Amino acid sequence: LAVTIALDAMGGDHGPAVTVPGALAALRSQPDLNLVLVGQRAVLEKELARHAGADSARLRIQEASQVVGMDEPPAQALRGKKDSSMRVAINLVKSGEAQAIVSAGNTGALMATARFVLKTLPGIDRPAIITAFPTVHGHVHILDLGANVDSSPEQLLQFGIMGSLLVGAVERKERPLVALLNVGVEDIKGNEVVKKADELFRASDLNYHGYVEGDEIYLGKVDVIVCDGFVGNVALKASEGLARMISQFMKEEFTRTLFTKLAALAALPVLNAIRRRLDPRQYNGASLVGLNGIVIKSHGGTDTVGFEYAIRVAAEEVQNQLPQLIGARLTTLQGQSNPST
Amino acid sequence: LAVTIALDAMGGDHGPAVTVPGALAALRSQPDLNLVLVGQRAVLEKELARHAGADSARLRIQEASQVVGMDEPPAQALRGKKDSSMRVAINLVKSGEAQAIVSAGNTGALMATARFVLKTLPGIDRPAIITAFPTVHGHVHILDLGANVDSSPEQLLQFGIMGSLLVGAVERKERPLVALLNVGVEDIKGNEVVKKADELFRASDLNYHGYVEGDEIYLGKVDVIVCDGFVGNVALKASEGLARMISQFMKEEFTRTLFTKLAALAALPVLNAIRRRLDPRQYNGASLVGLNGIVIKSHGGTDTVGFEYAIRVAAEEVQNQLPQLIGARLTTLQGQSNPST
Numbered sequence: 001l002a003v004t005i006a007l008d009a010m011g012g013d014h015g016p017a018v019t020v021p022g023a024l025a026a027l028r029s030q031p032d033l034n035l036v037l038v039g040q041r042a043v044l045e046k047e048l049a050r051h052a053g054a055d056s057a058r059l060r061i062q063e064a065s066q067v068v069g070m071d072e073p074p075a076q077a078l079r080g081k082k083d084s085s086m087r088v089a090i091n092l093v094k095s096g097e098a099q100a101i102v103s104a105g106n107t108g109a110l111m112a113t114a115r116f117v118l119k120t121l122p123g124i125d126r127p128a129i130i131t132a133f134p135t136v137h138g139h140v141h142i143l144d145l146g147a148n149v150d151s152s153p154e155q156l157l158q159f160g161i162m163g164s165l166l167v168g169a170v171e172r173k174e175r176p177l178v179a180l181l182n183v184g185v186e187d188i189k190g191n192e193v194v195k196k197a198d199e200l201f202r203a204s205d206l207n208y209h210g211y212v213e214g215d216e217i218y219l220g221k222v223d224v225i226v227c228d229g230f231v232g233n234v235a236l237k238a239s240e241g242l243a244r245m246i247s248q249f250m251k252e253e254f255t256r257t258l259f260t261k262l263a264a265l266a267a268l269p270v271l272n273a274i275r276r277r278l279d280p281r282q283y284n285g286a287s288l289v290g291l292n293g294i295v296i297k298s299h300g301g302t303d304t305v306g307f308e309y310a311i312r313v314a315a316e317e318v319q320n321q322l323p324q325l326i327g328a329r330l331t332t333l334q335g336q337s338n339p340s341t
Numbered sequence: 342l343a344v345t346i347a348l349d350a351m352g353g354d355h356g357p358a359v360t361v362p363g364a365l366a367a368l369r370s371q372p373d374l375n376l377v378l379v380g381q382r383a384v385l386e387k388e389l390a391r392h393a394g395a396d397s398a399r400l401r402i403q404e405a406s407q408v409v410g411m412d413e414p415p416a417q418a419l420r421g422k423k424d425s426s427m428r429v430a431i432n433l434v435k436s437g438e439a440q441a442i443v444s445a446g447n448t449g450a451l452m453a454t455a456r457f458v459l460k461t462l463p464g465i466d467r468p469a470i471i472t473a474f475p476t477v478h479g480h481v482h483i484l485d486l487g488a489n490v491d492s493s494p495e496q497l498l499q500f501g502i503m504g505s506l507l508v509g510a511v512e513r514k515e516r517p518l519v520a521l522l523n524v525g526v527e528d529i530k531g532n533e534v535v536k537k538a539d540e541l542f543r544a545s546d547l548n549y550h551g552y553v554e555g556d557e558i559y560l561g562k563v564d565v566i567v568c569d570g571f572v573g574n575v576a577l578k579a580s581e582g583l584a585r586m587i588s589q590f591m592k593e594e595f596t597r598t599l600f601t602k603l604a605a606l607a608a609l610p611v612l613n614a615i616r617r618r619l620d621p622r623q624y625n626g627a628s629l630v631g632l633n634g635i636v637i638k639s640h641g642g643t644d645t646v647g648f649e650y651a652i653r654v655a656a657e658e659v660q661n662q663l664p665q666l667i668g669a670r671l672t673t674l675q676g677q678s679n680p681s682t
Contacts, residue, residue: 149532191490214578237555266607
């Protein structure tokens with residue numbers, strides 16, 4: 001099945017220097033993939049000229065004159081940059097010319113613009129951000145990672161349904177196991193929102209595991225973990241920060257003396273294997289679920305390899321027709337809860 | 342200055358097998374320390390008989406017939422176990438026979454009992470849990486780590502004041518830099534509680550840095566980070582879980598083949614140095630601040646070394662007269678905000 005994906009080619013900390021070679025790498029590894037590089041044609045052609053394979057018939061450029069700044073207020077980008085690479089790329093999904101959009105640009109602007117142009121699915125109040133985390137056994141998908149704060153119990157249930165459908169489709173799991181993230185001290189087990197959400201999850205037809213605590217994220221006991229965007233964002237970023245610190249400690253210790261440098265040399269293949277297992281690039285590509293269309297957010301600072309991973313996430317969701325799946329499921333649920341309508 | 346600390350000697354996953362040798366190690370390293378082992382005398386004497394130095398004049402046993410189970414509901418422990426090792430140890434602080442209590446027991450029961458027996462300081466609604474996290478440069482203290490959920494902006498400010506005073510006293514920092522933990526996407530920057538807390542922090546005389554995000558926890562840019570107990574607990578436990586996973590990956594990779602085992606041997610001193618820097622035992626000992634007395638929670642599963650660290654945290658707070666400091670500061674603040682009373 002041919003897949004066409006629009007890329008916000010100007011977005012991210014490194015812009016076309018990463019998005020263009022990332023796109024070319026994706027074309028090489030995925031024979032059914034078509035890509036649209038959206039951005040300033042002159043800049044993109046100049047970058048393309050630096051790479052082999054840039055003459056692919058599966059690649060085209062779509063002009064967009066503006067660029068959304070990484071720190072620009074989302075409302076300003078939405079109002080004032082109607083010809084930005086981000087906006088034009090999202091428009092291609094709206095018009096059906098592309099089936100997904102990938103951007104490494106300004107997260108807030110991407111959420112605001114995608115929501116404005118594509119709209120949420122019927123029954124979904126707000127989109128959520130979901131991505132995979134590594135675990136001891138494989139990985140787990142967590143949402144919301146920061147698209148929302150102060151979510152209601154009903155919204156958490158919507159997140160659970162969307163997460164379950166995403167993992168079911170992309171990982172081909174029959175009934176993904178879904179959990180709610182909570183805290184464990186007995187007499188204050190959870191806040192009010194989580195307790196009410198727990199009741200809704202129990203009454204739903206999700207394959208519901210119950211609560212998990214923060215340290216269980218990495219144990220791989222469940223397939224989907226649901227939490228408020230504030231909590232999920234802190235968990236994601238604290239984990240990124242800790243992994244970076246441990247990696248810095250290792251570097252410091254292995255470069256301390258001549259002896260430790262020799263030890264590092266001896267241990268190099270092992271250290272590389274560890275690095276590969278923890279490589280954040282293979283977890284790049286978070287999905288904005290709950291929209292009429294597939295929107296993938298790449299880490300702003302990622303490199304070519306990471307951007308290619310984000311394109312791969314988009315292609316998988318297209319092949320599994322994720323928004324249609326979620327939309328159909330929500331329509332069924334609404335029919336059940338409002339039998340008279 | 343002589344310091345007397347009461348130990349809940351029956352608490353924790355391993356009970357006296359850890360608390361007794363931990364106590365003896367603390368006595369050896371701290372010449373001004375006196376310890377009271379609270380628990381079942383027969384059990385404690387049997388454990389003491391297994392160790393050298395158990396005849397110290399600075400160690401005594403206080404009988405307590407009951408033990409609080411690690412999973413026992415806190416309300417049940419509070420009502421039904423008035424002669425538990427935990428309760429009797431806290432009573433010693435109340436009566437002034439000890440200046441601090443250390444327990445590796447049931448967290449919920451410890452919080453409920455300590456609050457019931459010792460009461461909160463005037464002006465403090467609820468105690469908070471605070472501990473040090475490692476950073477690239479040193480460490481940072483974070484609170485609340487799970488004593489409260491759904492904290493108000495005013496409570497977050499109380500946490501900030503208590504955290505600042507604790508770090509000021511224990512680390513001898515003149516004006517500790519305090520930050521609020523937040524999420525960063527522009528148009529939904531923080532939830533309502535955090536935004537209001539930000540205003541209160543700005544208006545206070547704390548040395549206020551502003552917001553930090555989850556990945557900045559480990560950068561060592563600030564001395565104190567304030568957050569809701571739900572968020573703090575998830576950040577703490579997610580970090581513990583991730584560190585454990587990375588350590589397991591390292592073990593797996595270094596034991597995979599004969600070659601990787603030899604590499605591990607060559608790298609052993611370096612791997613040990615890394616392990617020492619990340620050793621969670623040196624961060625054992627969380628404080629319940631905001632009470633009329635010093636209460637230290639040790640990790641339930643810690644070993645002798647970790648328990649000794651928790652005793653050290655207690656001794657430092659006693660020497661710095663932490664509750665008196667916090668109490669005096671709060672009295673001053675209340676005088677300022679209610680000038681007519």
